[in-house]
Amino acid sequence: GAVVSQHPSWVICKSGTSVKIECRSLDFQATTMFWYRQFPKQSLMLMATSNEGSKATYEQGVEKDKFLINHASLTLSTLTVTSAHPEDSSFYICSALQGAGANVLTFGAGSRLTVL
Amino acid sequence: GENVEQHPSTLSVQEGDSAVIKCTYSDSASNYFPWYKQELGKGPQLIIDIRSNVGEKKDQRIAVTLNKTAKHFSLHITETQPEDSAVYFCAASTGQAGTALIFGKGTTLSVSS
Numbered sequence: 001g002a003v004v005s006q007h008p009s010w011v012i013c014k015s016g017t018s019v020k021i022e023c024r025s026l027d028f029q030a031t032t033m034f035w036y037r038q039f040p041k042q043s044l045m046l047m048a049t050s051n052e053g054s055k056a057t058y059e060q061g062v063e064k065d066k067f068l069i070n071h072a073s074l075t076l077s078t079l080t081v082t083s084a085h086p087e088d089s090s091f092y093i094c095s096a097l098q099g100a101g102a103n104v105l106t107f108g109a110g111s112r113l114t115v116l
Numbered sequence: 117g118e119n120v121e122q123h124p125s126t127l128s129v130q131e132g133d134s135a136v137i138k139c140t141y142s143d144s145a146s147n148y149f150p151w152y153k154q155e156l157g158k159g160p161q162l163i164i165d166i167r168s169n170v171g172e173k174k175d176q177r178i179a180v181t182l183n184k185t186a187k188h189f190s191l192h193i194t195e196t197q198p199e200d201s202a203v204y205f206c207a208a209s210t211g212q213a214g215t216a217l218i219f220g221k222g223t224t225l226s227v228s229s
Contacts, residue, residue: 006159034216043205043221044160093159095217104150105217107159 002028004096006108013084014116021079021111023094029074030096034105035067038091047092050077084115118143120208122220129196131229139206139220140188146208149182149189150217154203163204164191196227 003026013019023033031052036044048069049057056069066088068080077096081088093110119142129135141149147168152160166173166180166189173180177196182189193200203224207217 004159041224044219046216046218049216095159104162104165107152107161109159110157112157 002096002098002106004030004094004106004108006094006111008111009109010112010114012114012116015085016083018080018082019084019113021081021092021094021113023077023079023096023108025075025096025098025106028096028098030077030098031074032097033071033077034095034097035069035077035079036093036095038093038110040091044093047079081113084113086115089113089115118146118208118210118218120206120218120220122206122223124223125221126224126226128226128228131196131198131227133196135191135193135196135200135225135227137191137204137206137223137225138188139190139208140186141208141218142187143208143210144187145210148209149180150207151178151180151191152205152207152219154205154222156202160205193225196225198227198229201225201227 005024007022033050035047038044047062050069050071052071058064071077091110095105095107122139150165153163154160164178164180166182177194179192203222205222206220209215209217
């Protein structure tokens with residue numbers, strides 16, 4: 001079946017530094033990937049839609065300059081949290097769509113970011 | 117935009133009992149309704165989904181029903197087992213290419229033996 005790999009699974013960083021999270025579709029090409037954010041005991045909140053070869057579409061309230069998304073290939077999307085602060089600590093989860101006409105999402109295992 | 121409501125937020129059952137989780141959605145254009153199971157510290161895993169041209173779908177102990185007129189859909193788990201304990205999320209989308217899923221707030225299911 002479809003597999004989405006996310007790396008790193010855990011990351012701890014100092015306030016003010018930047019952190020990059022990678023999302024890879026291992027056995028399929030994903031023209032569209034989505035980035036979600038999840039706070040403890042809460043639901044998944046859509047942050048942005050990432051389309052290969054074009055700029056990401058951000059949801060209302062999500063700072064595009066803070067959460068940089070790059071989807072340079074059909075198998076890789078990256079989320080960079082720039083100048084991270086403690087309030088950015090969260091569980092970040094990516095998901096990928098198989099094929100342009102599909103709407104079945106496969107999720108990565110998530111990346112837990114802790115900003116000290 | 118789409119809004120998905122999910123109830124209950126927590127559900128405790130005895131092993132062997134059935135569990136039912138209900139969701140409502142607001143966008144009548146939505147036509148794809150998946151259910152995800154999320155274990156602690158892991159990403160969501162798709163367990164079953166249903167499309168608007170179907171009223172019910174079953175996969176072993178898990179079933180989903182859809183009422184498009186009332187705009188609600190439900191997850192049914194029979195003969196629950198301790199390993200069913202997790203957070204369950206319902207979601208909805210219009211099914212258009214590249215459309216994101218909108219999730220409910222989740223239900224924490226606890227199955228005690």
